[in-house]
Structures are given as structure tokens and as C-alpha cells.
Amino acid sequence: MSARTDPIAVPKPVPAGPSDFTTPDPSAQVCGDTFDLDPRRSLAVTDEALLAGFTFTRVMDQIVETAAKPGLTREALYGRWWDYMNTSDAAAFPEALHCDDTVIKGKNSLGAFPIQCPRPEGALAFTDPFSDPDNNPDSYIPIGLFNRFDLARTDGSNCGEYRIVFAKRSGTFDSQNRNLIIFEASLPNPFPACGVEGCRPIAQAWAKLSDIDSEALRAKALEDFYFGDGAGAGPVVHADNYGPKGGQIRTNSFMPDPNLWQLREFVFSHECGFGPCIKPTLVKSNPFxxxxxxxxxxxxxxxxxxxxxxxxxxxxxxxxxxxxxxxxxxxxxGQSSSEGVFDIxxxxxxxxxxxxxxxxxxxxxxxxxxxxxxxxxxxxxxxxxxxxxxTPENGDLGGGLQWAPTLGFVQTTEEFTEDGEFGLRFPLSEQLDQIFLPHRKQVLEDFLTKAACSNCDALKIKLFGTKIVDPHKFDPPGPKAPGLTLGGPPRTH
Known part of the structure; x- marks a missing residue:
């Protein structure tokens, strides 16, 4: 492993031609096919060379563009977002939402429960992460793309989540000044008449990455999927996919004074009283x-x-x-703290x-x-x-269930790199490698195997109104629950 002192990879020229994430021809996959996907190609992409086109500026610009609000800028969207961590009397943007807007029984609160207010991340409201991104400690570097097809709802209401993880550049050299942002987009179903089977083009496209050996072609396929319309469902990076139509943005922060790792959750909203914003929301599956x-x-x-x-x-x-x-x-x-004993x-x-x-x-x-x-x-x-x-005490789940550790507060880190397929890549935690990715791989492979034996035709359904899809065909094994996904009962990680 090597320390993060090397420069971030520069994008290489991408050959012209059609996207590798175009809707696949169903005839290319036949009933009886089996799959053995490469998790580091089709589920978790952390190669610097493949991430070079995923700049923070590009993501924020596309969110602003798809928000379609005249006058909105990436600087204002970012600054107001982090100004929530400030009290209103110390704000960078007086019109923005602030953590002392709601007080319950004398305590600053979000939802029904108190939150820490202010937070040191409020200082980010006064910074510009977009200027001189290769040298600016307040800029962000991409450290991972994650395919969460396993979160696709079995009723076909969405096709799962597709995530981009960014880390504040300062974290590559200062362990006391780290901030990670995860854009977790919920992708619409391109063929909803077919139920979750309509998500098949997306599943096939990710599976195809396991067979693409070219660095340039794989990078192009990923960029087309996230920023274009490479799978027929529209771009992943779209304002509506981070809140209005599902999805969210999460943060994992450790910044000086006070030194406390804390996780928060946000959503994009088209109207926050002063226009669009990225606003705080309750942290899912986190009882107070x-x-x-x-x-x-x-x-x-x-x-x-x-x-x-x-x-x-x-x-x-x-x-x-x-x-x-x-x-x-x-x-x-409204928050989840990874230090101390309060959240245990x-x-x-x-x-x-x-x-x-x-x-x-x-x-x-x-x-x-x-x-x-x-x-x-x-x-x-x-x-x-x-x-x-x-810790062993907290990781004892009983019933023969095994757990595995993270990389010290994070699942993938900006602090060091390892050798990968195309040079350096960011490492994954044992928890991802041993617990989560094998499950997600099996879910995707099982879906592809079943979908290959399908005869769903969205056009015929549209023309003749006859729905021929078995709504339970893709139900996973195990318990059933409201909001069931291909991976099982709904979970947030």
C-alpha cells in the first residue's frame, strides 16, 4: 500500500463510438446462461484511472442543471448546504436553513430529537471547493462508484441506487480534517410496465463491465451511465434522484473542534423557502x-x-x-455518531x-x-x-452470524491506495469485501439468470395492456417486508 502523496490520475482520451452502457439486445443473453461477475468491475469501482472523469464540479454542475432553477449556482447550492451546520447568528447565507431553526425543550433539534449544533463542518459554507481542485484542500476527490442494484424494489418502482463517494482533499494528508460525501441516486425504471424486470438493461450493463478489459472503454461506459443516458433510465446524476424521486446524500465527517466522527443525511429539494437546496433529513434506520x-x-x-x-x-x-x-x-x-458510547x-x-x-x-x-x-x-x-x-463486544451478532471491520470509520478511504487493475486504486473494507459484496454479487447474478428466461415486452404491454409479468418472480429468499428489494427486506447500507 502507498500513502496518498501521489497526484490524482488524469483522464485519458476516450475513443469515439457508442456507449457500452446502451440498452443490451436481449438476444445476446439466453435462458440458461450463468454469470460469474467481478465485484471490482461490476459492483465497486475504485480505480483512480476510472474515476478521473467523476469530478465534484461535474456532479454539482449537473445537479444544478437538472434542478432547472434560473440563477442557481453550484457555489450557492454547496454553501447553503453546509451552512446548516452553523447557527443562524454565525451564518454565511442568512436565508439558508440552520441547525438552530428548530428548538425543542431548549435543545436544537431535527425531527423529534436533539442534534449537535453547531458543527465544525459549518466552516465549509465559507469555502470554495471548485477552484484549483488539484491543489485546494477544500476540494473533493472521487474515491468510489458503487452499484447497488440489490436495492431495486421487487415491485419495479425503482432500479436501485448508484453511488459516488467523494473525499475532501485535506483528508489525504490530514487525518484530523476529513469529510466524505456519498451521492446515492435512486434510478427510475426505464420500462416500468415490466415491473422490476424492466431494470434488466441496467443489470446487463453493469454485468458487461466484467468483460470489458479496456480502461478507456470502461471509463466511457461508466461516465455515460452516470452523466448521460447509457441505460435508458436517464442520467444517474440528476437533482430528482437525490430526494424528490428517492435517493439521498450522506456525509461522514471528522473535522477539528470538536473531534467527533458524525454521519448525517440530506436530500435535494426544489423548494426550501428561498429556492432549491440540499437540506437535512432524518438518518434512516437510526433510532435515537x-x-x-x-x-x-x-x-x-x-x-x-x-x-x-x-x-x-x-x-x-x-x-x-x-x-x-x-x-x-x-x-x-437526526445524526449518528461513530465515537463515544452514546450511539451504542x-x-x-x-x-x-x-x-x-x-x-x-x-x-x-x-x-x-x-x-x-x-x-x-x-x-x-x-x-x-x-x-x-x-469491536468484538459490539460485533457479536449471535446465531453463527459473522461480522467484519471497516477501515476505521469508513468503507473506502482516501488516506492510502493499493495496486489495482489500472494502477492505483482506493481500498475497500473487510466488511465490504467479505459481507456486503458477495451478497450483492449473488443478487445481481440471480436476477440476470432469471431475466434471461423472460418474455416481458414493454411495448406489447403498452399497446395491448396485458401485463404478463409475475410480480413475485424476482422475490428474494427469506423474509418478506414492505418495500422488499431484490436483496431482501429494505436496508440502508
Missing amino acids: PQLFADPSPGKGGEAFKKWFLKQVPNLEVTDVNRFFLTDVGTFNA YRLQSGDGTPFRDAIQAAITKPGVTTDQILNRTLTLSCAGCHEHAN
């Missing part, structure tokens, strides 16, 4: 930690406990990629409390304890997925 205390504060504590006891069967599922929570809703917190649900629950006794009574599978149920809940949260579950 103090709700696990007994008694928990506030009137919602007892409602939460009744809800959680109904989740125990969902958390007992003996598959590390498929246990889940449903309808967390207003119990979600098992510790919040105390010792020998009536709530812990009730959880134990709700468990039906032998050999699974209350602590392990709470640890499974933790892994579904941002803090647990990224850092807290790295």
Missing part, C-alpha cells in the same frame, strides 16, 4: 439512542419500546444481509431493566441474546455499520 434507555425520555419512549419488541422477529433472521427493521419513522435521529444501543439499554427483560421474552430463536439483538440493530445504523460494530 436514548430511546433504548429504561425509562427513556419523553412521551415517545413507551411507543418506541412497543414498536421495538415487534421488530425482534425481524432481527432474529439468520442472515447478516437480511435481518432488518421496519417503519422506524419518527424514531429516527446495548449500552443505552442498561443492566437488568424491564425493557431488556421484555426483549429477551420476545426472542424465539435459541442461542440469541438480548445483547445480540441490540448489536444487530446497531449494525443497521450508520454508526454501527461504519465503526461501532468493529
Whole structure:
């Protein structure tokens, strides 16, 4: 492995010609075909050479363009976004949203629960990440593209999420000044009349990457998919795909004073009172930690406990990629902190409390304890997925389930590189490599195998109105739940 002292790769000339992400000819894939995809080509792309065209400026420019609001600039969109981390009396943009806009019982809050306000990331509202990007410590570098076809809804309402991870350049040389941004676009179904089978062109296109050996052609295919219309569903990078039609933008920040790793979630909105903005939202699958205390504060504590006891069967599922929570809703917190003990649900629950006794009574599978149920809940949260579950105490899930560590708060890092297919690439965590990617690979391969034996014709459905698609044909094994995806019950990571 090498330290991040080398320059970022420069894009190489891309040959002219049609995109490698055009809608595939179904005849090229026949019933009975099997697949063995390369996860580092078709699921997680971190090669510097392939990421060179994915600049932060390009992404923000395209969001501004697709927002279609006259006068909106990337600088204003970015500055107002991060100004939320400031209080209104210390704002860079007085008209923007700020973290002290909502006060509940004397505490700055988001949703029903308190948040840390202000945050050191508020300083970013006063910076320009777009100028001199190769040398500016406040600029961002792309460190990964992630195919989340496994998140496609089995009802065909979307075709999964397609993510771009950026890291603040300062993090390549200063471990105390890091900020990661993940643009998580939800992609519409190009052929919704076929149900989730209409997502087949997208699945085939990602699968094709496993067979493209050319660096230039693979880079072009990826750029066409994200910024063009390479799979017939429109561009991935579109304002509506980061909130109005699903999707979100997440951040993972560690900036000086105070030194506290914290994860947040945002969505693009066309109207924030002053025009479009990227605004904060509750962090999915992250119940506010103090709700696990007994008694928990506030009137919602007892409602939460009744809800959680109904989740125990969902958390007992003996598959590390498929246990889940449903309808967390207003119990979600506005932040998730990866340091300290506040966000560790098992510790919040105390010792020998009536709530812990009730959880134990709700468990039906032998050999699974209350602590392990709470640890499974933790892994579904941002803090647990990224850092807290790295320790043996928090990573004990019981039932023979295995967990694996991250790269110290992150799943892929800007701090160092490793040798890859086309030179240097950014590394992946053991958690991704051993837990998540094998599952996502199997989901994509299984879908392609079933889709190859399909006879869905979107045009005929449109003309004659006869829907011939079995709505349960692509249901995954294991438990069913509202919002079921190809990968199983809905999860956020």
C-alpha cells in the first residue's frame, strides 16, 4: 500500500463510438446462461484511472442543471448546504436553513430529537471547493462508484441506487480534517410496465463491465451511465434522484473542534423557502439512542419500546444481509455518531431493566441474546455499520452470524491506495469485501439468470395492456417486508 502523496490520475482520451452502457439486445443473453461477475468491475469501482472523469464540479454542475432553477449556482447550492451546520447568528447565507431553526425543550433539534449544533463542518459554507481542485484542500476527490442494484424494489418502482463517494482533499494528508460525501441516486425504471424486470438493461450493463478489459472503454461506459443516458433510465446524476424521486446524500465527517466522527443525511429539494437546496433529513434506520434507555425520555419512549419488541422477529433472521427493521419513522435521529458510547444501543439499554427483560421474552430463536439483538440493530445504523460494530463486544451478532471491520470509520478511504487493475486504486473494507459484496454479487447474478428466461415486452404491454409479468418472480429468499428489494427486506447500507 502507498500513502496518498501521489497526484490524482488524469483522464485519458476516450475513443469515439457508442456507449457500452446502451440498452443490451436481449438476444445476446439466453435462458440458461450463468454469470460469474467481478465485484471490482461490476459492483465497486475504485480505480483512480476510472474515476478521473467523476469530478465534484461535474456532479454539482449537473445537479444544478437538472434542478432547472434560473440563477442557481453550484457555489450557492454547496454553501447553503453546509451552512446548516452553523447557527443562524454565525451564518454565511442568512436565508439558508440552520441547525438552530428548530428548538425543542431548549435543545436544537431535527425531527423529534436533539442534534449537535453547531458543527465544525459549518466552516465549509465559507469555502470554495471548485477552484484549483488539484491543489485546494477544500476540494473533493472521487474515491468510489458503487452499484447497488440489490436495492431495486421487487415491485419495479425503482432500479436501485448508484453511488459516488467523494473525499475532501485535506483528508489525504490530514487525518484530523476529513469529510466524505456519498451521492446515492435512486434510478427510475426505464420500462416500468415490466415491473422490476424492466431494470434488466441496467443489470446487463453493469454485468458487461466484467468483460470489458479496456480502461478507456470502461471509463466511457461508466461516465455515460452516470452523466448521460447509457441505460435508458436517464442520467444517474440528476437533482430528482437525490430526494424528490428517492435517493439521498450522506456525509461522514471528522473535522477539528470538536473531534467527533458524525454521519448525517440530506436530500435535494426544489423548494426550501428561498429556492432549491440540499437540506437535512432524518438518518434512516437510526433510532435515537436514548430511546433504548429504561425509562427513556419523553412521551415517545413507551411507543418506541412497543414498536421495538415487534421488530425482534425481524432481527432474529439468520442472515447478516437480511435481518432488518421496519417503519422506524419518527424514531429516527437526526445524526449518528461513530465515537463515544452514546450511539451504542446495548449500552443505552442498561443492566437488568424491564425493557431488556421484555426483549429477551420476545426472542424465539435459541442461542440469541438480548445483547445480540441490540448489536444487530446497531449494525443497521450508520454508526454501527461504519465503526461501532468493529469491536468484538459490539460485533457479536449471535446465531453463527459473522461480522467484519471497516477501515476505521469508513468503507473506502482516501488516506492510502493499493495496486489495482489500472494502477492505483482506493481500498475497500473487510466488511465490504467479505459481507456486503458477495451478497450483492449473488443478487445481481440471480436476477440476470432469471431475466434471461423472460418474455416481458414493454411495448406489447403498452399497446395491448396485458401485463404478463409475475410480480413475485424476482422475490428474494427469506423474509418478506414492505418495500422488499431484490436483496431482501429494505436496508440502508
